[in-house]
Amino acid sequence: MAAQINPSILSADFARLADEAEAVKGADWLHVDVMDNHFVPNLTLGVPIVESLSRATDTPLDCHLMIEDPDRWAPQYVEAGAGSVTFHVEAAAAPVRLAREIRAKGARASMALKPATPIEPYEDLLPELDMLLIMTVEPGFGGQAFLDIMLPKIRRTRELISRHGLQMWLQVDGGVSAETIERCAEAGADVFVAGSAVYGTEDPAATVRALRAQAERVTAGAAWACGH
């Protein structure tokens, strides 16, 4: 069973984004954190930069929208070239309609949960999604410590996905590193976002390969591992 590693460019040099994408060649996706200074207390980048970045790299873009009114903006990120668009359920007015619109425009639809947001109320939405993102830090900044207390939520979400017989991916984001990735994989995650743990190293591409091998040693033996 493949594990996917998505380096977060939040920890990259924003003046050299094309080079920083090249520095993680071999990564499954490039994780692009879009923040609007309203949904989270930080401001990063928007549609024009995603458009340029999608032209500058062959690695598909996994856009994580930490913004208000994703119902209005998410479709524009698909048009800008994102292969996967994640909106926060706490911000979406109509998550089912939005997921369907993202898929209809040709991208993978994904929904994120902040640490205090439970999965259970959204069980019936799972078939509408290609991926669920469980935040393992409070969204807004890179380099924060992994929240261990999210592991039971990852486990419960994996159980729900299996119970519904879905092939969707389960992503974790925040504080993922060589120290924490195995715990996430054991709990049932199969897509791993890593910012500082990748870009903070001498050879980011080698770190991506090492993290993937580490996670795959766990996911290979998992009962839920049925392929991507």
Ligand SMILES: O=C(CO)[C@@H](O)[C@H](O)COP(=O)(O)O
């Ligand atoms: O969405 C976010 C933060 O809100 C993440 O994608 C971070 O960018 C991950 O950075 P690290 O915790 O891996 O340094």
Ligand SMILES: [Fe+2]
């Ligand atoms: Fe993110």
